[in-house]
Amino acid sequence: MSPSTNFRHSLFLLLLLLLLLLLLFSSTSLIAAQPLYDVCGTTGNFTANSTYQTNLNRLLSTLSLNASTSGFTTTTVGQVPNLVMGLALCRGDVNTTECRGCLDTASQDSQQICPFNREAILWYDFCFLRFSNQRFLGSTSNDPSILLGNTANVSSPQRFSRLLNFLLNSTLNNATGSDTRFATGEVSNYTAENPTVYGLVQCLPYLSASQCQQCVRGLFDPLPTFLEGRQGGRVLGAVCTMRYELYSFFEGAPTLRLTVPLENATSPAAPPAAAPPLAVPASGQGKKNVTGTVLAIVIPSVTAISLIFLICICYWRRRKPAPQYETEAEKIMSVESILFDLSTLQVATAFFSEDNKLGEGGFGAVYKGFLPNGQEIAVKKLLNAGQGLAELKNELVLVAKLQHRNLVKLLGVCLEEEKMLIYEYVPNRSLDLHLFDPERGKELPWGTRYKIINGIAQGLLYLHEESQIKIIHRDLKASNILLDAEMNPKISDFGLAKLFDGDQTQGTTNRVIGTFGYMAPEYAMHGKFSMKSDVFSFGVLVLEVLTGRKNSGSYDSETAEDLLSFVSIEAWEKWSGGAALEIVDPVLGDEYRGSDVLRCLQIGLLCVQENPSDRPSMITVDLMLSSETVSVQTPSKPAFCGAKSFKDVPVSDSSALPVGALEKSGTRSVAMSPNEVSISELEPR
Structure with a gap:
C-alpha cells in the first residue's frame, strides 16, 4: 500500500471517529437540554x-x-x-x-x-x-412529585435496600445540618461488581431542618414500590428531592463517605448507561416527557462509541473545584483582576473635581466618574490611611464575593498612592434624601415604598442566608440604602460588616461603632451583634418608610426623642388600638392599600422587639412580605433605646454605655445624636 493510500485511509478513519464523537456529544447535549x-x-x-x-x-x-x-x-x-x-x-x-x-x-x-x-x-x-399566580412561597407541600426509575434491576435486592436506606438517611442528616439543605454521599462495598452506591438529597433552603427531614424521609422510607430493586431512581418534588445510582452522577467529591463489609454478588449487574429511565407521576397531574424515548433510541446506538472515548470524556468532564481556604491577605492579593490604575480614576473623575463630588463621610469623599467605555462609576476615596485601609480591606474581602440585585456592586479597587473602592453608580442617590424631604417624598408612592421594603429584605436575606459567606451588616440605615434608576433599593457601605463562620450565630465587640438609633439594644449596651441585630435595624427602616419620619428629631409627643420612642409611645398604642393608619406618611394621602400598610407595620414592630429571640429571621420576614397566607405574629412592646436612656448615666459607669459612645463625648455626659458615631458616608455615592 502506497504512502498516499495510507494517508487517505488514516484521514478517513480520523474523520469517521470525529463524526461519531460529534454524534455522541450531540446526543449528550440533547439529553442535558431536555427537562426531566x-x-x-x-x-x-x-x-x-x-x-x-x-x-x-x-x-x-x-x-x-x-x-x-x-x-x-x-x-x-x-x-x-x-x-x-x-x-x-x-x-x-x-x-x-x-x-x-x-x-x-x-x-x-x-x-x-x-x-x-x-x-x-x-x-x-x-x-x-x-x-x-397563586401564593406558594413558604409552602412545605411536596406536591406534585414525580418518580423516575432505571429499568435495570440490582443483583442483591435485600442488601441493596439496606445499604440504600443507610446511605440516604446519613446523607439526609448531612443535608439538614447544612444551610443549603444539600448533600451527596456514597457507600462502598455493595458488591464486588458494583462496589459503590451514590446518593443525593436536596430541600428548598427555606425549609427548617425538621421540615427537610420529614419531606425527604417521606420519599424513601419506605422506598416507593415503583423503585424497589431498581439500579437507580429519583423522586422530583416541589420542595425536596432525592436520587441514587450505581455510578457517580454528581460533580466533585461526595460530602459524605460510608463503607460496609463486602459481600459477594451472585451475578454482575448491567451497565446503568444502557438502561433508560422510566417516569411516573407520584402525585398531581403532569405529562410524561419524551426524554425516555430519546434515550431509548440514541443511547444504545452510541454505547460502543462511548466506551472508546470513555477516557477522553472522564478527562474533559468538568468538576467543581475543591474549596480553597485563604487568609485575609491572600484574599486581598487574589483581586488583581479588579485592580484600577490611579491614572484611570483621575481621568474618570476629572482629577476628583468638586463638581463630581457626591458626598463626604468619616473616611473620605465619594466621586462620580466615567470610565473610557462610558460606564458610570462611584469612587470611594479613603483619606485616613489607618482606619481607612482597614475599612477598605474589610469591605473588599466581603463585597467582592457578593452578587445580588439589592446590593451595590463592587467593580474594583485602587491600592496605589491613595486607597479607593470603585462601585457601580446608583443615580437616585440614597433613600433618606427622598424619604425625609416633603417634596421628594412625593416621588415615593406606596407601591415604590413597598418595593423598597421588599428589596431591602431580600438583600439582607441574601447576606444572612443565601450567599456563600454569612455577613452581618451592622450599619443598616436609610442613608446606606441607594436607589437605582427604577427606584430599586441597593444596600451599600460594608465597612462595618462582620463575617460569620458557618456555625456562628453571634459575636461580641469591645468597640461599638455604628449609627445610634438603628442599633439593637443588645449591641448598643453590651456589644453583642448577630443577624437579629440587623433585623432590628431593618425594622427601624420599615417604620421610617411607613411614617416618613427620621429616627431623630422632634415629634408630636413631648417625650419622644427618636423613632423608637415614637413607636413605643404612639405607633404601638395606635396599632394596638386599631388606629395604626393615622401614623402613615401624610404625603401618601389615601393612595395605598390599608392591609399592606398594616402588615408592614406589624412586621416592623416584630423586628424591633427588645428580645432578639422574639424577632423573626429574614427568611421569615421575606415570607411574610411576599405571601399573605403566611401569618404574622402579634409583636410585644418595642425596645426603648433612645438617647434619653443615656443622658443621666455617669460616664465612669462604662459598662452601661456603648463603648462607641465615648469616642465623641470625651468626659461629658452622653446625649448622642443618631449619626455622631457613624463612620459611614453621610451622602450617597
Missing part, C-alpha cells in the same frame, strides 16, 4: 403582551440572575391580579455557569412547554424552576 419532567398549572392563562406576561418576563430574568450567584432565590413581581411569584433552585454541586445555563434554558422552555400558562413547574438535572 414538567407540569403546567391549572390556574388560568394570560394573553400576549399583557401585564402578566411583562411581569413574568421580569420574574424569569431576575430568578435566573439571582439564583445563578446564590444557588436559590425567590421573587415576587406585580400586584393582584397580575401578581406572579417564582423560585429557582440549582443543584448544590453545580457551578455558576452551569446553574445560569440551566435556568436560562428553563425560562425559555417554560414559555414553549406551557405557553401562556400562569403556572409552571420544570425539573432539570441541574436546576428547578417554578412560577405561579
Whole structure:
C-alpha cells in the first residue's frame, strides 16, 4: 500500500471517529437540554403582551440572575391580579455557569412547554424552576412529585435496600445540618461488581431542618414500590428531592463517605448507561416527557462509541473545584483582576473635581466618574490611611464575593498612592434624601415604598442566608440604602460588616461603632451583634418608610426623642388600638392599600422587639412580605433605646454605655445624636 493510500485511509478513519464523537456529544447535549419532567398549572392563562406576561418576563430574568450567584432565590413581581411569584433552585454541586445555563434554558422552555400558562413547574438535572399566580412561597407541600426509575434491576435486592436506606438517611442528616439543605454521599462495598452506591438529597433552603427531614424521609422510607430493586431512581418534588445510582452522577467529591463489609454478588449487574429511565407521576397531574424515548433510541446506538472515548470524556468532564481556604491577605492579593490604575480614576473623575463630588463621610469623599467605555462609576476615596485601609480591606474581602440585585456592586479597587473602592453608580442617590424631604417624598408612592421594603429584605436575606459567606451588616440605615434608576433599593457601605463562620450565630465587640438609633439594644449596651441585630435595624427602616419620619428629631409627643420612642409611645398604642393608619406618611394621602400598610407595620414592630429571640429571621420576614397566607405574629412592646436612656448615666459607669459612645463625648455626659458615631458616608455615592 502506497504512502498516499495510507494517508487517505488514516484521514478517513480520523474523520469517521470525529463524526461519531460529534454524534455522541450531540446526543449528550440533547439529553442535558431536555427537562426531566414538567407540569403546567391549572390556574388560568394570560394573553400576549399583557401585564402578566411583562411581569413574568421580569420574574424569569431576575430568578435566573439571582439564583445563578446564590444557588436559590425567590421573587415576587406585580400586584393582584397580575401578581406572579417564582423560585429557582440549582443543584448544590453545580457551578455558576452551569446553574445560569440551566435556568436560562428553563425560562425559555417554560414559555414553549406551557405557553401562556400562569403556572409552571420544570425539573432539570441541574436546576428547578417554578412560577405561579397563586401564593406558594413558604409552602412545605411536596406536591406534585414525580418518580423516575432505571429499568435495570440490582443483583442483591435485600442488601441493596439496606445499604440504600443507610446511605440516604446519613446523607439526609448531612443535608439538614447544612444551610443549603444539600448533600451527596456514597457507600462502598455493595458488591464486588458494583462496589459503590451514590446518593443525593436536596430541600428548598427555606425549609427548617425538621421540615427537610420529614419531606425527604417521606420519599424513601419506605422506598416507593415503583423503585424497589431498581439500579437507580429519583423522586422530583416541589420542595425536596432525592436520587441514587450505581455510578457517580454528581460533580466533585461526595460530602459524605460510608463503607460496609463486602459481600459477594451472585451475578454482575448491567451497565446503568444502557438502561433508560422510566417516569411516573407520584402525585398531581403532569405529562410524561419524551426524554425516555430519546434515550431509548440514541443511547444504545452510541454505547460502543462511548466506551472508546470513555477516557477522553472522564478527562474533559468538568468538576467543581475543591474549596480553597485563604487568609485575609491572600484574599486581598487574589483581586488583581479588579485592580484600577490611579491614572484611570483621575481621568474618570476629572482629577476628583468638586463638581463630581457626591458626598463626604468619616473616611473620605465619594466621586462620580466615567470610565473610557462610558460606564458610570462611584469612587470611594479613603483619606485616613489607618482606619481607612482597614475599612477598605474589610469591605473588599466581603463585597467582592457578593452578587445580588439589592446590593451595590463592587467593580474594583485602587491600592496605589491613595486607597479607593470603585462601585457601580446608583443615580437616585440614597433613600433618606427622598424619604425625609416633603417634596421628594412625593416621588415615593406606596407601591415604590413597598418595593423598597421588599428589596431591602431580600438583600439582607441574601447576606444572612443565601450567599456563600454569612455577613452581618451592622450599619443598616436609610442613608446606606441607594436607589437605582427604577427606584430599586441597593444596600451599600460594608465597612462595618462582620463575617460569620458557618456555625456562628453571634459575636461580641469591645468597640461599638455604628449609627445610634438603628442599633439593637443588645449591641448598643453590651456589644453583642448577630443577624437579629440587623433585623432590628431593618425594622427601624420599615417604620421610617411607613411614617416618613427620621429616627431623630422632634415629634408630636413631648417625650419622644427618636423613632423608637415614637413607636413605643404612639405607633404601638395606635396599632394596638386599631388606629395604626393615622401614623402613615401624610404625603401618601389615601393612595395605598390599608392591609399592606398594616402588615408592614406589624412586621416592623416584630423586628424591633427588645428580645432578639422574639424577632423573626429574614427568611421569615421575606415570607411574610411576599405571601399573605403566611401569618404574622402579634409583636410585644418595642425596645426603648433612645438617647434619653443615656443622658443621666455617669460616664465612669462604662459598662452601661456603648463603648462607641465615648469616642465623641470625651468626659461629658452622653446625649448622642443618631449619626455622631457613624463612620459611614453621610451622602450617597
